Amino acid sequence: MLTIRERLAKVSFFEVKPDCSSLSPKEKLAAIRCAEAALIMTRLYLKQVWAGNPQILDELKEREDKEGKDLLRYFLIHGSPWDGYHDDETFIPGLCDKPKWGSFYPHDITEDAWNKWLLLHPQDRKEFESNYTVIKRSARKLIAVPYSETYIEHLNEAAGHLRGAASLLPEGKLKTFLELRADAFRSNDYFESDLAWVDTDGTPIEVMIGPNETEIDGFRGLKAAFEAHIALPDKVASAELARFAPAVPVFDQILSQEFKFNPKGAAIPIEVVSDIMRGGEASFGYFFVAYNLPNDRRVHDLKGSKKVISATMMEAKFSKLTLPIAGRILPTYLQDRCTYRGRLLFVLAHELSHGMGPSTVHVDGRDMPFETAFRDLHSCLEEAKADMLGARLLDYFHSYGLIDDKALEECIVTEIASYFQVWKQGFTESHSRGHLIEYNWLVASKAIRFNETSQKLEINVDACISAMIRLSTKLLNIQVSGDYNKAKDFIEYWSEVPPKIMNILNTLSGIPIAVCPIWNLSGLK
Ligand SMILES: [Zn+2]
Numbered sequence: 001m002l003t004i005r006e007r008l009a010k011v012s013f014f015e016v017k018p019d020c021s022s023l024s025p026k027e028k029l030a031a032i033r034c035a036e037a038a039l040i041m042t043r044l045y046l047k048q049v050w051a052g053n054p055q056i057l058d059e060l061k062e063r064e065d066k067e068g069k070d071l072l073r074y075f076l077i078h079g080s081p082w083d084g085y086h087d088d089e090t091f092i093p094g095l096c097d098k099p100k101w102g103s104f105y106p107h108d109i110t111e112d113a114w115n116k117w118l119l120l121h122p123q124d125r126k127e128f129e130s131n132y133t134v135i136k137r138s139a140r141k142l143i144a145v146p147y148s149e150t151y152i153e154h155l156n157e158a159a160g161h162l163r164g165a166a167s168l169l170p171e172g173k174l175k176t177f178l179e180l181r182a183d184a185f186r187s188n189d190y191f192e193s194d195l196a197w198v199d200t201d202g203t204p205i206e207v208m209i210g211p212n213e214t215e216i217d218g219f220r221g222l223k224a225a226f227e228a229h230i231a232l233p234d235k236v237a238s239a240e241l242a243r244f245a246p247a248v249p250v251f252d253q254i255l256s257q258e259f260k261f262n263p264k265g266a267a268i269p270i271e272v273v274s275d276i277m278r279g280g281e282a283s284f285g286y287f288f289v290a291y292n293l294p295n296d297r298r299v300h301d302l303k304g305s306k307k308v309i310s311a312t313m314m315e316a317k318f319s320k321l322t323l324p325i326a327g328r329i330l331p332t333y334l335q336d337r338c339t340y341r342g343r344l345l346f347v348l349a350h351e352l353s354h355g356m357g358p359s360t361v362h363v364d365g366r367d368m369p370f371e372t373a374f375r376d377l378h379s380c381l382e383e384a385k386a387d388m389l390g391a392r393l394l395d396y397f398h399s400y401g402l403i404d405d406k407a408l409e410e411c412i413v414t415e416i417a418s419y420f421q422v423w424k425q426g427f428t429e430s431h432s433r434g435h436l437i438e439y440n441w442l443v444a445s446k447a448i449r450f451n452e453t454s455q456k457l458e459i460n461v462d463a464c465i466s467a468m469i470r471l472s473t474k475l476l477n478i479q480v481s482g483d484y485n486k487a488k489d490f491i492e493y494w495s496e497v498p499p500k501i502m503n504i505l506n507t508l509s510g511i512p513i514a515v516c517p518i519w520n521l522s523g524l525k
Pocket residue numbers: 350354383386
């Protein structure tokens with residue numbers, strides 16, 4: 001087992017100190033209030049991952065010895081005592097395995113007990129399947145308790161900060177969102193504030209805060225984890241990407257006819273930002289480079305969704321992780337095809353693709369969101385879909401002259417190099433597993449090949465694009481079918497870890513596994 005020193009040595013820390021000089025004094029104060037609320041999201045998230053987390057954190061904070069300080073530092077990378085970069089093994093001896101569904105359900109709940117309860121109490125289904133309830137056992141009954149009750153103290157405190165931030169801002173979209181989100185923390189109804197958030201492009205500060213992703217619910221894939229992202233919009237970079245937006249509704253229209261789902265709303269704001277600070281799930285582990293929110297598909301259908309790309313995290317991951325990997329695994333003729341531009345465009349297409357596809361499926365005689373139908377498989381299926389549909393969308397942009405041949409090649413080559421960056425952190429996380437499906441598919445399609453003699457990865461870009469488009473069709477058909485078993489068979493067949501990948505990964509030692517930001521808020525003072 002690795003020592004804590006060895007684990008820390010694999011992480012590249014970097015300081016994040018954005019230039020906040022464009023903000024007025026009041027906007028700076030509002031950003032500070034939002035950062036306070038983000039810290040509360042972190043406290044909530046830690047509880048959601050494991051009820052024992054706050055106690056472990058307190059114990060680590062009290063330790064004065066070197067090992068204790070190192071353990072604390074590593075705990076604060078993962079938000080738990082389990083190492084997400086090494087198959088979730090515990091790095092604090094003597095602790096249990098990582099809970100498979102956080103603290104969202106009784107620890108001993110079973111599929112059978114869940115199904116039986118809902119069969120006998122169909123009136124409970126809505127609350128049980130809500131993204132914003134915790135399932136508890138009370139006197140042999142199962143009950144759904146809203147987040148607004150379970151986390152009432154923390155949420156009241158966070159709402160106070162959001163209202164405080166709103167009071168510092170003039171009338172406008174950001175103020176409205178902050179007020180509505182503060183209301184949602186109390187009412188447990190996020191719909192209105194989700195709709196309002198889609199409108200918040202072009203504001204001086206980018207603020208996303210609330211319960212969003214359902215990755216840590218390994219039981220039903222339903223319960224949302226709290227997170228926060230406070231950032232500064234980059235107007236020039238955002239305008240550069242906004243030129244792709246008008247082509248998207250037409251592409252979505254074609255797709256919705258082919259796969260028989262409703263096209264999405266017309267709003268597709270795209271924002272490139274520099275991070276100020278993060279909280280909750282966004283501030284641990286994988287440090288995502290982008291998000292497409294809200295996740296509520298009703299909002300997608302009615303209005304659309306907003307895509308935010310973090311230039312801070314993308315740049316750090318690209319320069320410290322992906323580029324050195326490309327230097328080792330790509331043949332000379334492909335080296336200059338691994339670029340930041342390629343990464344940015346692929347991530348944009350990936351996020352746009354999250355906003356496309358079916359919203360509901362018809363299974364067991366009822367309509368349900370497709371994430372409910374696919375439960376634990378949903379995240380992996382959706383990430384692979386976003387990658388492959390993203391490639392299809394980039395090919396569409398290319399055919400309309402929005403990107404040239406070289407840019408398209410850069411997108412594909414950089415994406416494939418980045419698979420290895422993700423795999424260095426393990427194979428179980430949903431993006432990672434999605435990449436396995438894609439890689440195996442590309443190998444089977446003879447679009448990529450590991451050259452044993454040169455020990456380099458040969459990539460035929462044209463063949464990759466055709467294969468990726470075919471895979472996007474497969475994945476969309478599975479999503480539209482709502483067929484859990486079909487998805488399970490497909491994912492299990494295609495997500496094996498080929499021995500060759502392990503050989504390639506072995507050649508990448510010395511390159512950091514992950515980046516970890518250190519927030520410096522002095523620019524707000
Ligand atoms: Zn994604």
